[in-house]
Amino acid sequence: GLNVPRLIINQLKWLDRIVDGKDLSSKLMQMVSVAPVEIQRDIITSLPEILEDSQHGDMAKELNGLLQQNTQLPVPILDALSSLNLSSALLSEVLLNMQISSLKRIGPSVILEDLPVVVKFILHFISASDANEVVCDLRKKLELEQCVLPAVLQASQSRMKSKAMSGVPSCNNGQDSVALVLEVIKSAIRFQKTISEAWLKAIENVDESDDHKVVDLLVLFILHSTNANHSRRGAERVLKVKVRKGLIQENLLQKTFKGHAQVMRGYFPSILALAQGLLRSPDCFVVPFGGHMYKQAFTAFDSYCQQEVVGSLVTHACSGVSGEVDVALELLCELVSQKPAEMSQFTVFVKGILDYMDNLTSQQIRRLFHLLSCLAFGQEQHGGHIQDDMHIVIRKQLSSTVPKYKRIGIIGAVMMVGSMGACRYSLCWCIVMALLELVRSCSESSPEAAALYYDELANLLQTCKLDPLAWIGKSVLEDFQEDFIVDLGPDLSGTVYQPEVQHQGDLEEIDALLGCPLILTDMEVVEKVESLSKAEREFLCSLLFYTINWFRETVNAFCKQNDPEMKMKVVTRIQNITYLQSLLQTCLAATPGYTPPQANFDGESAEGMIPSSSSALPKKGKKGKSAGEISKLICAIDRVSPSLFNEKEKEKDAKSGVSLSSYWPFFRELDVEALSVLQCGLLSRTLLDTELHSKEVQLSPAELLFLLEDMWRKLDFSLASAPAKKAPFLKSKTDKAVGFAHLQQKNAKEIATCCIELLPTLCTHLENCHNHFQTLLSEHQGVVDAPGVDLKEQQLMCSAYQLLLQVLHTTFSWAGFSGLEHRALLKSALGVLAGRLKEDETDLTLDQLSRWEHAFEYLQNFQSTVPSLNTALCLTQLLIVLSQYGGSNHRTYREQITSLAKRFLCQEWVTVSGEKERGNKYHDALQTLLSIYLEHTDDVLKAVEEIAGEGVPELLNAAKDANSPSWPTLNRQTFLVYYKSMMAELERAVRKIPPSKQTDNQEVCSEKLLTWNLAVRDFHILINLVKMFNSRPVLTVCLKYGRLFLESFLKLGMPLLDYSFKKHKEDVQSLLKTIQLSTRQLHHMCGHSKIRQDTGLTNHVPALKKNLEQFVYRVKAMLTLNHCQEAFWLGNLKNRDLKVRWKNVAKPHH
Secondary structure: OOOHHHHHHHOOOOOOOOHHHHHHHHHHHHHHOOOHHHHHHHHHHHHHHOOOOHHHHHHHHHHHHHHHHHHOHHHHHHHHHHHOOOOHHHHHHHHHHHHHHHHHHHHOOOOHHHHHHHHHHHHOOOOOHHHHHHHHHHHHHHHHHOOOOOHHHHHHOOOOOOOHHHOHHHHHHHHOOOOOHHHHHHHHHHHHHHEEEEEEHHHHOOOHHHHHHHHHHHHHHHHHHEEEEEEEHHHHHHHHHHHHOOOOOOHHHHHHHHHHHHHHHHHHHHHHHHHHHHHHOOOOOOOOHHHHHHHHHHOOOHHHHHOOOOOHHHHHHHHOOOHHHHHHEEEEEEHHOOOHHHHHHHHHHHHHHHHHHHHHHHHHHHHHHHHHHHHHHHHHHHHHHHHHHHHHHHHHHHHOOOHHHHHHOOOOOOOOHHHHHHOOOOOHHHHHHHHHHHHHHHHHOHHHHHHHHHHHHHHHHHOOOOOOHHHHHHHHHHHHHHHHHHOOOOHHHHHHHHHHHHHOOOOOOOOHHHHEEEEEOOHHHHHHHHHHHHHHHHHHHHHHHHHHHHHHHHHHHHOOOOOHHHHHHHHHHHHHHEEEEEEHHHHHHHOOOOOOOOOOOOOOOOOHHHHHHOOOOOOOOOOOOOOHHHHHHOOEEEEEEEHHHHHHHHHHOOOOOOOOHHHHHOOOOOOOOHHHHHHHHOOOOOHHOOOOOEEEEOOOOOHHHHHHHHHHHHHHOOOOOOOOOOOOOOOOOOOOOOOOOOHHHHHHHHHHHHHOOOOHHHHHHHHHHHHHHHHHHHHOOOOOOOOOOOHHHHHHHHHHHHHHHHHHHHHHHHHHHHHHHHHHHHHHHHHHHHHHHHHOOOOOOOOOHHHHHHHHHHHHHHHHHOOOOHHHHHHHHHHHHHHHHHHHHHHHHHHHHHHHHHHHHOOEEOOOOOOOOOOHHHHHHHHHHHHHHHOOOOOHHHHHHHHHHHHHHHHHHOOOOOOOOOOOOOOOOOHHHHHHHHHHHHHHHHOOOOOOOOOOOOOHHHHHHHHHHHHHHHHHHHHHHHHHOHHHHHHHHHHHHHHHHHHHHHHHHHHHHHOOOOOOOHHHHHHHHHHHHHHHHHHHHHHHHHHOOOHHHOOOOHHHHHHHHHHHHHHHHHHHHHOOOHHHHOEOOEEOOOOOOOOOOOEEOO
């Protein structure tokens, strides 16, 4: 019907003359207090058109009070206020009160439809001075999470409007309101620079992950999409920082996409761009978050967005950047497994990666063909055309004569077989057998191709649930026996995994392979290897490589067996490997230019991985020997049993040879399961019914070292947080992934879990090393090289000690522990270390902080027995990593780390032979340890003065080869290490001194002035040391860091002197006199560099001379500012040498 009140109110608008405006406004407000809500709205919205301008101020105050009382009228009140004509002073006062009232109203009680209007009013009238505070409060009040489900409740208690009765779902109302709120924020950000900066600052200031909200991510997307005032770069920076620190996590992203997908669809281009940037980042901590953004966008958005996501991931996969390709392929595989129907629509995009296979590694090719096979055989209605394309590509690659493309064909065919094997219809089995037959026939002509085929097939049987085919048993095994059992070859895996699958892991049927003897030449020939011909030496090296690789494969095959006798034979085979490796070192040293036989067949040719020591010599592949050469060396053969190797090893020590570390690509890969042999160290020989029943055997130091080296290499490859670097212009010949084909089948979490399962065993070995050196020191009164000590055993135990600490350090440094999804794994690992402290009182209910404290204390106990400086450094770095998991108690342990580092620096280190430790590795470790000490100490300036003012003078007064008594690691050979570390840390410390402001109080100025006085005094001491130690490296360090120190002093120190000169004149004068002595000495060094014409030194001179001149004129400016310019005078500096003796060689310098 007719709305009579509204008609009456309309008649009051725009009146020509109002007799008593004040009374009219009073009557209208009285009507507001008693009228229904609808009439209240009409009255309030009409007020600006009814009242005279003189009444607007009083009405604004009344509306402000009404807004605080009434929760149903925010929209008309704010609408009326925006139309009132107010003075600037009154406007600012009223707006501030209104904004506070509006902010208080934002919460569960506000009607959802009113929220955009409230937010718009707050942001529209915001002032630049209040922007940060108001936006911060607004961010805290905005709870967009409540707009998803609670919107139903809010709509039910809102006014009964036709909109609510029209059948529109309330959840849509919530989404619409959120969209309007974001549009309001977007508009404010676009047109007001202060608001965009305030939002960035508000999000940046959140320092707890639980405090971050959905609105934070949405605003970052808005900032990125608008790019107002260059906000895009700021949004990218803030998001990366937050993700790196673990403050914005996957659960918040998931909540945002799940609740506001409709709203976020409008920001899809920004979401895609941010995901691309994160995935391409060299920071490995932010890359997974980019992957989560891709997955959530694919799941939440429409088919167009899904197509863009797939296209972007394909671009990543074709980029040629190794880390980027890995992540992209992994994401595509996850999407195929989770959303097969949706992904099948974009098969044509994924198929395009086949054109870029030249840039992919073997593991990436496996992932690619697994991905394509899932698309081809998972959804039959969409996969027909891609099946044909894959068959064409594989046949083309298999028929190629280029080894690289043949490898791609073999890998692709076997991965395709794995996917087809999951299909349970007869046609697919026929295709499988035909494809396997094709691969076998195409690889017959190349031994490397055949070996790769066996490897890939073994991996398939091990990792996929593929029923063993009769064809595999008949063809592959018969071919293997015919080709390799008589003539020893490296690949055993294909023989073993078939019966393992058939008999559920029981290899009793073929246990003879583990203990059977091998036909080898007499190993005594190694002692006279230099007298052999080149062909004989090379054949002997190949024989050793083949034998070691056979033993490594037997260890892989039988390491999971539970039979005690078989376990002992596995340990014996590891002993055989260490013995043969010692012989191989001697042979390789006598055979320069030798190319070992290829052992890993999924990479490039072995010629690209020849160790650098022999890279200059001609390299020829050793595919085989002539019958004459073989018969010449094998004329006196022995059937060598496992026990004979042990006797040989005890009878003689192998001659020292080259290091085998550069030959790792030529050894077969040990599986992760082989590390379980570390747990078999206490098995007794009494379990065997042989002549060895009276002996008790455990892992000797050599075998322990062998297993630990392999374990550390695996962890360093899988868990080390190395950034995804771009491909270099000139590719390196060495592929770091060679030898890790099986390891790459497992993800980082599986590797970390395996390592944590072995943690008790590693702790046992660590304690054994500790007890060994503790007993040694107690029996020989602290002398490690006492007579009667087995030096070789000492060296092995020392290396094992260091490797154990490196393994723990690499494990606990894994970036995955910083994520919530792996927090339980970290807690478990800390619990193992904590439990070793008091095994009988282990409390499994300890929280993470208590476990961390006990774990830290446990590892500290090893500080008394570390046998070398490198081992000491490993222990210190391990404790530093553990301290990062202490949360708020991280600083509590800085003192303990500082004390530990100083203890190691104040200890004299000797080798097992009694000589002082020296060499580049020792110097590098010393520099790292010294930097740790100076970084963690509470007072860097005091620590530098202690070393430079006490330790160095002691060194000058000591004998030539003696150490400083206070700092035994400081001698004339290590002075440069100390000097460089002290200069670097001093310069870093002064850069951290806060800049001075004119508003600083006197106490703050005095404290900063004292700090600068100490820093300048340390600088003067270090500069003067050049008079006694004037070698070229010392001069280079002095010139470099002298310039950097002066830059920091000019930037941070001189402003302080400007403000402090009048109140602290004597202190300022003393400081300037001290630094003037240092600048003079720097002048002399510049002159010395020019006289010597040493390019390495003179490169630093121009920039340093510029800073020296700036210093002179900056002091003059400071004196002028304080009306003391008459105290400044400029003289001539004479050229002097480093001993401050005058040199009459050039005109004076200022």
